[in-house]
Amino acid sequence: MLKQKILEDLQKTVQDLGFPSIDILLSISKNPYFGDYNTNIALQLAKLQVSKDKQKSEEIANEIIRKLKSFDFAQDNFKEIKVAGGGFINFFIKDEILIENLNPKNIVIKKIHAGKKIMVEFAHPNTHKAFHIGHLRNISIGESIVRLLEAVGYNVIRANYEGDVGMHIAKALYALLHISPFKEQINKVKDVKDRIDLLGRAYAAGSKEFEENEPAKQLIKDINFLVYASAQRFQQERGIKSSSTDYMKFVTGRTEEVDNVFELWKETRQWSLDYFEAIYKRVYTHYDRYYFESECLAGVDVAREAVEKGILEENDGAVIFKGEKYGLDTRVFINSLGLPTYEAKELALAPKQFSEFGELSKIVHVVGPEQSSFFKVTFKVEELLDLKKYEDKQYHLIYGWVRLKHGKMSSRAGEVVLGEWLLDEAKKEIKKEFPEMDEETAEIVAVGVVKYSMLAFGTSSEISFSFEDSISLEGDSGPYLQYTYARAKSVLRMANYNFEPVLSLKNLEKEEREILRMIEYFESMVEEAAINYAPNIIAQYLTDLSKSYNLFYQKHRILEGEEKMEFRLALSCAVAATLKMGLYLLGIKVPERM
């Protein structure tokens, strides 16, 4: 974990030598031939000078090295610092320094961002609708980012914004109120799953009617107003400021249904929330704050204020933002009926988020790419409303779509692949593959399979999920990492290892040193992954670490020879600890046996 210190010394060196101050990039070396760390700083500095020939950057590199070597730190930690490749500076760490990393108390991540508070908003499923594999990826990413940020010291607030008003709900409620057999089944379903199943079928039936049946369509629109009225009543009962709008005046048909709709909305909304809660638990997630669209109806009032300030404008009876002069899209905040759109609700949400937990350094919204235009516009409007409060404080973290590789996209819900189905299916496949495995381990591996597949790629890239690849113990997969962990633990068990590392050893084998290098990099990998919101960096790192360990395992015997054995057990212990911590950062559990 020398990176930070090397950077500090480089900074000081550059300053002492009178070079212009620049951002110093210290990279880990993929190839040990280029040392353990390297920097291109001399090339960068040469660029800033008049002369551009190669000789110059090598001269600068040598000058830097000479100065660097005068510091105690360099004397103590490196067996060599040398220039190569026309100006790169390569750092070779002393073996005994690397070995110190085996001490468990050295495998820690410095909380360099301590004191900062950040909100990560993720999951956001809509009630009355399916929880699909996209939500699963969203949660996998969100949960991992939360853990990464916590690891580097952030105080993280976990938030979830769930849609509990809108047309999709009106469609489901319509079917539950007016279509057989749904209306008869409402009082019969008691189990969470049966209830969610009924909601899914009701939503499908309601959507169909909305498309095909004109009178039904009108009725559904009325129910939508009643849902808004219900949400308003619900929040007022709990003392939350709602909008000043009287939704009842929009209802064209019978308004006496309002009590029915209110009760039904409240009841079925809770069904969804109970179901979601079970899934959150299954994938090891929880939230500090659940936000609901129903508590953001006052966004219409914020939007109206924005009209008075000249930020939004009225147009054809609606309230819109003309984005053209900012290079953005035009978007509707209040529709011509007077209902807030998603945009207006966001204007009510943001002030809540920024006021409830004290000073936030940022809010990260984990949301799909299709919302890109939406966020650009709402962020801009919020900045226009209060620049100091919102500038650079919000980030839309895009996550890509999930498809199935051998794509039967069908599931019980019809159009989408359910998240729970994917978890269950993964578990089934694992049990088929490992008949001896106990239930608890199978569940841990199944969640690991799904989560790893969701995290191993860049967050914004679309992924195609393949059971075959994901479940494989070979190569790039969750089980491969879990297996490596279990294997290391098995050896430690067998040796009754007492976790007291041996910190001296001469003549490291190549494979041993390679593992030590990997462990040396762990901390900076975590920092990099946290800053860039990139769990895939950790996934890739853990795979590399596992590969190094398995190679070593194959070539050398651990339980053999006094001194070697102690060292190799310490090495195995450190690998296991790093794997466990790394997998924790991905939101994946490790089985002690598998």
Next chain:
RNA sequence: GUGCCCGUAGUUCAAUGGACAGAACACAUGGUUGCGGUCCAUGUGGUUGGAGGUUCGAUUCCUCUCGGGCACGCCA
């Protein structure tokens, strides 16, 4: 029509303007009956969609172009 994202080995994906573009899967050859079996090694495989430009240096930045996805005043 406008804007955003993507295009890299047969396949799935990496690579903050840097060293020979890296892994995994698949394929070929070989090692290991062990501490844990589904482990390991080596090899084959690339005009980074195409054409220009900037740079000592471009997968990365700029322009054009082809192909795919998404969004763009009354959904969430």
